[in-house]
Amino acid sequence: MRSVRDIEVLEGIPVLLRTSLNAPMQDGKVVDDFRLKSALPTIEYLRSHHAKVILISHVSGKGTETLYPVYEALSKMVRGLQWCPVATGKEARAAVRSLSAGDVLLLENLRRDTREEANDPEFAKELAMLADVFVQDSFDVCHREHASVVGVPTLLSSYAGLTLEAEVAALSTALSPKSPSLAVIAGAKFSTKEPVLRRLISLYDHVFVGGALANDFLRAKGYSVGASLVSGIEDPRLTELLKNPKLITPVDVVVAKHGEDSTASRTAALDDIQAGEMVLDAGPHTAAALVALVNQARTVLWNGPLGKTEEGFTTATKTLAQAIAGSKAHSLLGGGDSVDVVDDLGLAGDFSFVSTGGGAMLDYLAYGTLPGLQALK
Ligand code: ADP
Numbered sequence: 001m002r003s004v005r006d007i008e009v010l011e012g013i014p015v016l017l018r019t020s021l022n023a024p025m026q027d028g029k030v031v032d033d034f035r036l037k038s039a040l041p042t043i044e045y046l047r048s049h050h051a052k053v054i055l056i057s058h059v060s061g062k063g064t065e066t067l068y069p070v071y072e073a074l075s076k077m078v079r080g081l082q083w084c085p086v087a088t089g090k091e092a093r094a095a096v097r098s099l100s101a102g103d104v105l106l107l108e109n110l111r112r113d114t115r116e117e118a119n120d121p122e123f124a125k126e127l128a129m130l131a132d133v134f135v136q137d138s139f140d141v142c143h144r145e146h147a148s149v150v151g152v153p154t155l156l157s158s159y160a161g162l163t164l165e166a167e168v169a170a171l172s173t174a175l176s177p178k179s180p181s182l183a184v185i186a187g188a189k190f191s192t193k194e195p196v197l198r199r200l201i202s203l204y205d206h207v208f209v210g211g212a213l214a215n216d217f218l219r220a221k222g223y224s225v226g227a228s229l230v231s232g233i234e235d236p237r238l239t240e241l242l243k244n245p246k247l248i249t250p251v252d253v254v255v256a257k258h259g260e261d262s263t264a265s266r267t268a269a270l271d272d273i274q275a276g277e278m279v280l281d282a283g284p285h286t287a288a289a290l291v292a293l294v295n296q297a298r299t300v301l302w303n304g305p306l307g308k309t310e311e312g313f314t315t316a317t318k319t320l321a322q323a324i325a326g327s328k329a330h331s332l333l334g335g336g337d338s339v340d341v342v343d344d345l346g347l348a349g350d351f352s353f354v355s356t357g358g359g360a361m362l363d364y365l366a367y368g369t370l371p372g373l374q375a376l377k
């Protein structure tokens with residue numbers, strides 16, 4: 001991958017910078033500026049080298065959302081930031097033409113044009129004609145074959161941005177863990193996590209499976225999981241994974257009946273889950289076993305909450321977060337929900353690296369690369 005730092009001449013050059021400005025918004029205002037801050041290093045690098053910086057990004061949602069609130073919030077961090085209410089076409093070209101060296105322009109949400117997600121070659125061409133050089137700094141979309149991810153790099157000489165480089169460097173350390181190593185894969189949707197689970201089991205000394213994922217494994221082991229969330233995956237795939245002695249599943253669980261909150265829950269042995277009960281968290285023995293593994297580990301990788309945290313089943317997740325935060329291990333955390341929970345606990349800063357990649361992180365770990373990274377080669 002070529003780096004933005006390898007671009008020899010930037011002075012006066014229009015650079016198309018695909019960046020990650022998909023910040024959470026409420027009532028037309030950005031409510032968390034973490035993503036915006038992550039975008040700054042590459043913007044500042046290009047600006048200080050007197051490029052004409054053209055920012056492109058998306059807002060996830062229905063495809064009708066606007067980046068204008070991001071423009072307002074980012075204006076406070078990027079002096080003189082300019083705005084264009086479309087991403088391509090005449091008006092966008094005119095806005096780019098009026099830029100001087102060192103100016104920064106933000107174009108409207110790419111996904112307002114359905115051709116972005118369709119990877120339409122015409123759309124890629126319209127974007128590419130705005131600039132001479134392309135820089136990819138949005139790791140979180142690099143698993144998607146969208147026009148601004150894989151289309152544009154076929155048309156312009158393309159480079160990795162500073163934040164993307166840092167993300168790839170950090171995640172690559174997770175693919176060569178130092179022994180003793182522990183991976184914790186939890187959360188929901190077995191199908192999205194199965195590839196990463198398989199890869200990590202070949203790389204890590206211990207792989208703990210928690211959250212709703214564990215329910216599938218407990219069921220495959222022959223336990224009744226009552227009314228728990230399961231993904232309905234066929235047993236042979238699970239039993240094959242379970243044969244691997246590195247795979248660890250919960251030894252006790254926290255259960256509650258439908259509609260009951262965490263105060264009405266009880267700890268149950270695996271053979272004591274009743275028909276109307278749901279497994280909503282890992283039990284205390286499981287959490288203690290995990291803490292012991294964390295304490296002896298040199299590398300810890302964690303994705304996915306251990307319980308239904310949004311409904312208050314946070315105990316095991318909190319215990320694990322505190323153990324990792326207090327350990328000397330090289331620690332990596334990733335996944336939208338996991339990061340939210342650990343951030344709310346005020347512990348994100350105690351991890352060696354926190355990935356904002358979500359699906360991109362899982363795919364990178366599973367396959368060792370992503371379409372959007374390949375496109376920069
Ligand atoms: P991440 O975004 O960190 O990758 P996921 O999206 O895979 O994590 O999983 C998060 C979701 O998993 C949360 O909504 C959480 O409530 C749910 N979850 C975790 N454990 C359970 C459980 N035992 N039962 C139901 N849902 C669970």
Ligand code: MG
Nearest residue numbers: 335336337338
């Ligand atoms: Mg999630």
